[in-house]
Amino acid sequence: LPLYNAMDKMYCAQQISIPTELPNLLKNFTKAAIRTQPKDLLLWSAAYFSALSAGERLPVKDRLEMNVATQKTDTGLTPGLLKTLHKQLSLGETCSKEELQKKWKGLCLPVDQLETLLSLGSFSSDIDWMEFLALGCSALGGTLMSSLKFACEILTEEEEGGAARIPFDTFVKLYTYLAQLDGDIPRDHIDNFLSSLQPQV
Known part of the structure; x- marks a missing residue:
């Protein structure tokens, strides 16, 4: 008989509470990532959510920039x-x-x-x-x-x-x-x- 581990606890859909603001938060994050096009998405995401939680200005461009000739690889x-x-x-x-x-x-x-x-x-x-x-x-x-x-x-x-x-x-x-x-x-x-x-x- 396997031992029951508290970490193996099963959850059903009714037990998982998704905040109502999460879909908008993720939508805004996705739009910001598309506009900003960060080289390192993980590093940028950490900066984004740190700024968001601290109530600071977000590291987000106003709009998507097309690469200019000098920026093809830069x-x-x-x-x-x-x-x-x-x-x-x-x-x-x-x-x-x-x-x-x-x-x-x-x-x-x-x-x-x-x-x-x-x-x-x-x-x-x-x-x-x-x-x-x-x-x-x-x-x-x-x-x-x-x-x-x-x-x-x-x-x-x-x-x-x-x-x-x-x-x-x-x-x-x-x-x-x-x-x-x-x-x-x-x-x-x-x-x-x-x-x-x-x-x-």
Whole structure:
């Protein structure tokens, strides 16, 4: 006669209680996974449900991004992922290096790319979020103008495809930071460029 083990207890359908919100939770999770297309679904799922249970912003893109030519094999930073990071980390002017690393890993982004950006910006343990965002945009854009275009598209409150307007002082901060980091643009050129935009504001 086999011994009865408490772990062998059988359940019938009436004993299993499925929360009424579970189907919607799974549907939202599935849609988020399809939009975000994480490289490591398990790692991303852990970040998703951790953020959900803590009431934080979820590591989810607003929409599905098609791979651009440089991203056929590259699984690095994209405009959608940078926008997701911005939504998660822009609540204050600064964020901690640890929090950025956690959110970065939650989006399955390459750690070496993060280390390169942190090194380039010479950031300490407290990171000026707008400066990091500017560096992220420069990693996407390559040129100063395309970097600023990405920044405007990420920061705008307007509908996608619109003018991508941002506050002028935000633009000044981003442009000045990237131009000074570039090192090839003289300070008087930076000032002249910004003053030429002032009448249009």
